[in-house]
Amino acid sequence: xxxxxxxxxxxxxxxxxxxxxxxxxxxxxxxxxxxxxxxxxxxxxxxxxxxxxxxxxxxxxxxxxxxxxxxxxxxxxxxxxxxxxxxxxxxxxxxxxxxxxxxxxxxxxxxxxxxxxxxxxxxxxxxxxxxxxxxxxxxxxxxxxxxxxxxxxxxxxxxxxxxxxxxxxxxxxxxxxxxxxxxxxxxxxxxxxxxxxxxxxxxxxxxxxxxxxxxxxxxxxxxxxxxxxxxxxxxxxxxxxxxxxxxxxxxxx
Amino acid sequence: xxxxxxxxxxxxxxxxxxxxxxxxxxxxxxxxxxxxxxxxxxxxxxxxxxxxxxxxxxxxxxxxxxxxxxxxxxxxxxxxxxxxxxxxxxxxxxxxxxxxxxxxxxxxxxxxxxxxxxxxxxxxxxxxxxxxxxxxxxxxxxxxxxxxxxxxxxxxxxxxxxxxxxxxxxxxxxxxxxxxxxxxxxxxxxxxxxxxxxxxxxxxxxxxxxxxxxxxxxxxxxxxxxxxxxxxxxxxxxxxxxxxxxxxxxxxxxxxxxxxxxxxxxxxxxxxxxxxxxxxxxxxxxxxxxxxxxxxxxxxxxxxxxxxxxxxxxxx
Amino acid sequence: xxxxxxxxxxxxxxxxxxxxxxxxxxxxxxxxxxxxxxxxxxxxxxxxxxxxxxxxxxxxxxxxxxxxxxxxxxxxxxxxxxxxxxxxxxxxxxxxxxxxxxxxxxxxxxxxxxxxxxxxxxxxxxxxxxxxxxxxxxxxxxxxxxxxxxxxxxxxxxxxxxxxxxxxxxxxxxxxxxxxxxxxxxxxxxxxxxxxxxxxxxxxxxxxxxxxxxxxxxxxxxxxxxxxxxxxxxxxxxxxxxxxxxxxxxxxx
Numbered sequence: 001x002x003x004x005x006x007x008x009x010x011x012x013x014x015x016x017x018x019x020x021x022x023x024x025x026x027x028x029x030x031x032x033x034x035x036x037x038x039x040x041x042x043x044x045x046x047x048x049x050x051x052x053x054x055x056x057x058x059x060x061x062x063x064x065x066x067x068x069x070x071x072x073x074x075x076x077x078x079x080x081x082x083x084x085x086x087x088x089x090x091x092x093x094x095x096x097x098x099x100x101x102x103x104x105x106x107x108x109x110x111x112x113x114x115x116x117x118x119x120x121x122x123x124x125x126x127x128x129x130x131x132x133x134x135x136x137x138x139x140x141x142x143x144x145x146x147x148x149x150x151x152x153x154x155x156x157x158x159x160x161x162x163x164x165x166x167x168x169x170x171x172x173x174x175x176x177x178x179x180x181x182x183x184x185x186x187x188x189x190x191x192x193x194x195x196x197x198x199x200x201x202x203x204x205x206x207x208x209x210x211x212x213x214x215x216x217x218x219x220x221x222x223x224x225x226x227x228x229x230x231x232x233x234x235x236x237x238x239x240x241x242x243x244x245x246x247x248x249x250x251x252x253x
Numbered sequence: 254x255x256x257x258x259x260x261x262x263x264x265x266x267x268x269x270x271x272x273x274x275x276x277x278x279x280x281x282x283x284x285x286x287x288x289x290x291x292x293x294x295x296x297x298x299x300x301x302x303x304x305x306x307x308x309x310x311x312x313x314x315x316x317x318x319x320x321x322x323x324x325x326x327x328x329x330x331x332x333x334x335x336x337x338x339x340x341x342x343x344x345x346x347x348x349x350x351x352x353x354x355x356x357x358x359x360x361x362x363x364x365x366x367x368x369x370x371x372x373x374x375x376x377x378x379x380x381x382x383x384x385x386x387x388x389x390x391x392x393x394x395x396x397x398x399x400x401x402x403x404x405x406x407x408x409x410x411x412x413x414x415x416x417x418x419x420x421x422x423x424x425x426x427x428x429x430x431x432x433x434x435x436x437x438x439x440x441x442x443x444x445x446x447x448x449x450x451x452x453x454x455x456x457x458x459x460x461x462x463x464x465x466x467x468x469x470x471x472x473x474x475x476x477x478x479x480x481x482x483x484x485x486x487x488x489x490x491x492x493x494x495x496x497x498x499x500x501x502x503x504x505x506x507x508x509x510x511x512x513x514x515x516x517x518x519x520x521x522x523x524x525x526x527x528x529x530x531x532x533x534x535x536x537x538x539x540x541x542x543x544x545x546x547x548x549x550x551x552x553x554x555x556x557x558x559x560x561x562x563x564x565x566x567x568x569x
Numbered sequence: 570x571x572x573x574x575x576x577x578x579x580x581x582x583x584x585x586x587x588x589x590x591x592x593x594x595x596x597x598x599x600x601x602x603x604x605x606x607x608x609x610x611x612x613x614x615x616x617x618x619x620x621x622x623x624x625x626x627x628x629x630x631x632x633x634x635x636x637x638x639x640x641x642x643x644x645x646x647x648x649x650x651x652x653x654x655x656x657x658x659x660x661x662x663x664x665x666x667x668x669x670x671x672x673x674x675x676x677x678x679x680x681x682x683x684x685x686x687x688x689x690x691x692x693x694x695x696x697x698x699x700x701x702x703x704x705x706x707x708x709x710x711x712x713x714x715x716x717x718x719x720x721x722x723x724x725x726x727x728x729x730x731x732x733x734x735x736x737x738x739x740x741x742x743x744x745x746x747x748x749x750x751x752x753x754x755x756x757x758x759x760x761x762x763x764x765x766x767x768x769x770x771x772x773x774x775x776x777x778x779x780x781x782x783x784x785x786x787x788x789x790x791x792x793x794x795x796x797x798x799x800x801x802x803x804x805x806x807x808x809x810x811x812x813x814x815x816x817x818x819x820x821x822x
Contacts, residue, residue: 096298104296169821176783176818188807202325214745215809223807230799238757238792240783241821245811249745252738252810 002030003233008081010034013091015043017192021221027055036062064091064118074125086232089122090142097153108156115160136179140231143184145247165243172241181240183231188247190219214249256509259537261548269459274467288347299358310382319346321357321364331362331566332400338411340468341372376474377488392430406434414440418490432500434565443491444469444479448514460540501529503561507538571599572802577650579603582660584611586761590790596624604628633687643694655801658691659711666722684729705748707801712753734812741810750809752800757816758787783818
């Protein structure tokens with residue numbers, strides 16, 4: 001029996017990176033995965049990878065910062081599958097690397113809109129649905145080590161990720177007695193398109209990342225996926241309101 | 254006259270100002286304030302911006318340049334001399350700042366914007382001489398600017414592309430730095446104003462026949478009369494006898510722009526003279542409609558600007 | 570295949586409470602469990618219970634504060650099983666609850682010795698062994714929510730548990746590149762003998778403790794054990810130096 005057998009779980013940002021790895025892992029452990037992404041085909045490639053491995057998934061196009069779209073998708077899931085057992089609110093953008101004096105207010109707005117308001121919309125809709133379910137549910141939000149500590153040139157990103165931790169802890173308190181758990185994963189430097197976007201522009205960054213992680217290497221998307229899955233599963237039944245770093249020791253020092 | 258504008262543009266038309274030439278001083282101030290506020294919101298992530306004052310042409314005041322260098326640039330990159338639009342009368346360093354930021358950032362090239370003198374206070378050939386001084390200065394100082402002088406191009410929209418074309422002609426005919434590529438967006442070429450589109454499109458948004466005539470009058474000043482035989486081809490490039498030897502060129506035109514036909518005709522002449530040229534006539538559009546950023550047709554143009562300049566400048 | 574299949578894992582304080590639940594869980598998931606505890610009867614009984622369900626366990630009476638004793642045990646285990654793959658340093662005691670003016674120096678010394686020196690000794694021996702192993706290993710220390718925040722009446726206990734987190738993060742940094750991971754688990758109120766001693770027979774106090782937990786109840790020992798299991802397994806391969814609250818939302822507030 002898989003760790004998330006028979007659960008219906010939404011994964012946003014599921015077309016690539018951590019989202020894709022998580023969707024694939026969840027499906028392999030028995031979940032029906034609803035993949036949502038801003039990308040044109042809404043994660044169709046992820047869905048195909050899952051189906052060809054014998055798993056169960058569907059894909060939708062979704063703009064997480066659009067509350068109405070989010071609400072409609074979740075209503076659709078509940079109607080079609082009877083319940084929403086878990087959600088991995090993972091869709092996010094990096095924003096430019098720039099110290100605050102060079103950061104545009106437009107840049108700030110965009111990062112906050114997707115990374116923070118998008119999480120708010122997702123969690124709000126998911127909780128509203130899970131409150132209707134006796135079995136409650138488990139929500140995991142992708143924060144970052146940048147949600148715990150500061151990082152040069154990342155004002156907007158860090159603010160948004162600290163905010164995600166804030167939403168998570170608060171909503172966890174609000175619904176702990178209703179069988180609804182809310183947690184964050186806080187990845188460190190992880191090998192995903194979001195990171196290669198930076199290292200393509202500046203290849204020396206790749207070594208920098210490796211050298212600044214105690215483990216001496218970047219994380220793999222699958223390692224983040226493992227943590228997300230554990231938090232989504234019933235195995236973590238007494239865990240709520242935590243910010244779980246998966247960072248090779250980055251925030252330990 | 255009714256125009257078959259792209260449906261995504263229609264609602265925005267009323268937001269475009271009218272009679273921008275008639276009250277040009279007030280327009281200058283208004284545009285400057287709006288653009289400055291907008292530019293501050295953009296920030297400058299990934300780009301180092303600096304301003305330089307260089308000697309102007311002989312007997313002329315010093316000239317200001319704004320230089321956009323990609324952060325962390327080590328090896329010499331292609332350079333792009335950018336001449337803003339504004340009908341020879343309007344515009345400044347804030348006018349197209351957002352576009353220049355984007356070009357620098359996305360293509361990792363060095364962009365140099367020129368704050369050339371405006372008409373009617375400084376009629377032809379002030380702007381041209383300013384831009385030529387900038388071109389030669391950039392070429393001479395390419396090393397310091399981290400520009401590869403073999404990959405120096407020009408970019409202009411509207412009146413800016415008129416001056417850019419004149420620069421290429423001047424380099425060809427009077428000797429000047431070689432230009433590897435020129436992007437001529439919605440160009441103004443012909444003070445004679447006899448093309449079919451010029452005669453028909455008298456009331457199109459933002460730019461119309463009246464605006465064109467006023468722009469030429471201001472630009473030519475007292476020295477020349479619009480439409481007369483002696484107007485130099487360096488002021489109105491459509492008058493040049495031969496376009497052979499001009500650099501590879503890209504020209505964009507908008508469907509309902511009085512300037513449309515002179516752009517198309519110039520492109521045809523380039524083709525016939527064996528100059529590599531790419532011409533794109535965007536449907537359902539008008540002069541400046543790319544400012545309606547959310548329309549698909551505008552997005553297509555925004556993407557294409559990057560693609561063709563990347564190719565034209567032989568970016569890495 | 571169990572999540573810790575064929576791993577050899579030491580559990581200190583493994584004869585009761587969280588340690589016992591952990592020993593059983595690890596055995597169910599395929600590990601060879603080495604129970605270390607000074608409670609001989611409970612230790613042997615736990616071994617029997619595990620054997621009864623087909624698991625593998627043995628019991629040793631060893632003082633975790635005695636370096637020579639513990640070192641000998643680790644060498645013996647590694648000698649017989651080929652390696653020490655994991656360790657759950659969980660043995661710990663509490664001090665009577667009272668504000669600092671009424672805390673005794675004697676209780677202070679006792680609690681610091683078992684809770685902090687004991688963890689120091691165990692981690693030191695385990696790391697020394699794991700350094701000889703190419704595959705490294707995973708260590709989990711029992712801290713507490715009291716290692717993250719203050720709890721009135723528990724200055725001694727809190728100091729010791731904060732100290733456990735200090736050891737955890739530091740040693741994690743030191744050996745991250747050697748494939749040795751060190752993490753701490755931070756239980757909130759857990760249904761164990763330790764909790765019963767704290768609450769006495771007072772239903773009022775029990776109710777109070779439940780009321781300050783967002784989930785409104787104490788944890789079952791198995792819920793803490795699940796978190797330790799995950800951290801000991803390869804599933805958490807990029808996680809090191811963290812202090813994971815398993816506390817029903819207690820520290821989220």
